[in-house]
Amino acid sequence: MSYVETARSTCALGGALSLIHSIEKAVPIIHAGPGCGSVLNFGQNLASGYQFIGYASGSASPSTNTLEKHVIFGGENRLREQIKSTLELVDADLYFVVSGCTAGLIGDDIRSVVSEFSGNSETVIFSEAPGFKGSTYQGYEIAYKSLIDQVIQPVTRKEKNTVNLLGIVPAQDPFWQGNISEIVRLLGRIGLKVNLSGDGDTVKKIRKAAGVDLNILLSANTGISAAKHFKEKFDVSYIQYPLPIGTETGKFLREIANTLGLDKQKVNKVIEEEEKYLWKYLIKFSEAYAFILVNKEFGIIGDTNYVIGMTRFLTNDLGLHPKLAVVTDAPSESIRDTIKESITNLNYDLSPGVIFESDAYKIWDEVSKNPPDLLIGSSADKPAAQKLNIPLLATSYPLYDRIALSKGYSGYRGSINLVEDIGDVLLSTM
CATH class of the missing domain: 3.40.50.1980 (Nitrogenase molybdenum iron protein domain)
Structure with a gap:
């Protein structure tokens, strides 16, 4: 058994x-x-x-x-x-x-x-x-x-430049509301209206959800069958993109814009402004970065969304060294190679070891063989992290030693939250 x-x-x-x-x-x-x-x-x-x-x-x-x-x-x-x-x-x-x-x-x-x-x-x-x-x-x-x-009803016409979001599971992602809020904000900036966001949707909005131009599936694993069923029943196409964090968000916005034929000049201007905002705060962190983060190796334990998004941000934007990525939400074998490629196809010729595992004993057996300098995981990883003296930032379910209300890690502003939280964890262990 x-x-x-x-x-x-x-x-x-x-x-x-x-x-x-x-x-x-x-x-x-x-x-x-x-x-x-x-x-x-x-x-x-x-x-x-x-x-x-x-x-x-x-x-x-x-x-x-x-x-x-x-x-x-x-x-x-x-x-x-x-x-x-x-x-x-x-x-x-x-x-x-x-x-x-x-x-x-x-x-x-x-x-x-x-x-x-x-x-x-x-x-x-x-x-x-x-x-x-x-x-x-x-x-x-x-x-x-x-x-x-x-609940969703057929429509006679589509509402131009309107989309639905799906794929972020409420509560299973403790920071679901903050993550959704940032994506909705950014889509609004490039001229899109979000009908179903996944947070506080009304029955009225659900009924007319077939009248959108596009469904945006914010996950490489969860929601695929629902998005396909939506397309089969109401002929609403979908685009799939794992939760974007940091400058990866620019690629996400451009892909959405290309799919819907949005004004490229406007989209590029928004991305330029958002990246300027991001780097304004990351540069403020540069002295502390040299003190606490430079040359740090990190590991991450979480579902597909966080493992892909955080690994890409911490490596490509912050220049940290990815050591281990543990995917815990048991994606089907047919998509594991695609997920692994998204995790390992990074800048600077760096890539982590990737394992697909949900069992805590097996996960920590792997981590203990070659411990990283920093670990991103869940509250359940705290005892083992303390035993190995690894600083831990808990971001994934189960999360019972932090309060999660409006904060998120997606997009540009969410990535700043992630840097602040990582910095707090490392400073608290010095």
Whole structure:
């Protein structure tokens, strides 16, 4: 029997709930055992920088709390009862039924029960996301496909220069809101309007999401099947680009601009202004850089987005030496070579060793063989980092020794945050 020591994500149900909680006035109706909602509440919110997200999250989330009798005789009547009471008691724009392992194992017909409420004025949809279907990342995609199939409506015309963002998983990325905010800001500067950002989207915006020019998938791994399904159903093309950090953001903006035929002169001017802003602050750091960062070797443990984005920024922009990159979100074998190339195709003829691993024991066995001078990882890596006397900056899930509210690491301004945080960690260990 195989198992993963110190998991770095929740289950599929957790991923579905993270997406639901990111939607304005959306209430989940959890069809699962009594522990699922509460455990995921603490597992996601407390371990994601102590941020409690969602209109009806945590203890306020309706749940069927299925027991042994429901396993034996079925839980459909209990679900029907819970939907009815939630509609009566909770004012929401979207009622999102999401089922967990118990319902998945006994075969409750969720679709049939939910269809009984389809004639109401309220929007009631469902998603089957039992934990055994995968991790947070798979659950996010399952729920996103439910939005595509049950909420998004066909349109007769497109709204020019409007886009949707997807691929950043709320709470699983503790800095999701700050990361999204910076990308939205930059896209606005080059003349684009973001319809769905992934943070606080309204049901009204979700319904008209098919009317955009382009979907932007901000991940090399998560959201691919959802983006493809979106294209198949509504003929909305997508472009895929892992979370850009630092000057990599200029390449990202130019690729978007080329795809949509935007004014190149305007885009180049924006990039020039943003890079000037970035280097203004990095130059201020130059004396401290020579003191604490020069010739430092770094390692990074995280999901595909952070490993690619941070490795490229720290190497190409800051000139640090990449030593080890550990990708923890288990991308499929078919895309691992592409991900590895994005991590290793760096400036200055530098490239880290790359491994794909989720098990903490195996990860730290690898790190201990040749420890770096600096490690970027999660709070779960703290005990091992202390044992090896490696300064650690925790940026990934689980994150329970930092507060994450509005800060992000994406784009130009996010990269400045990253430099400040790395500097703080190194100075605190001197």
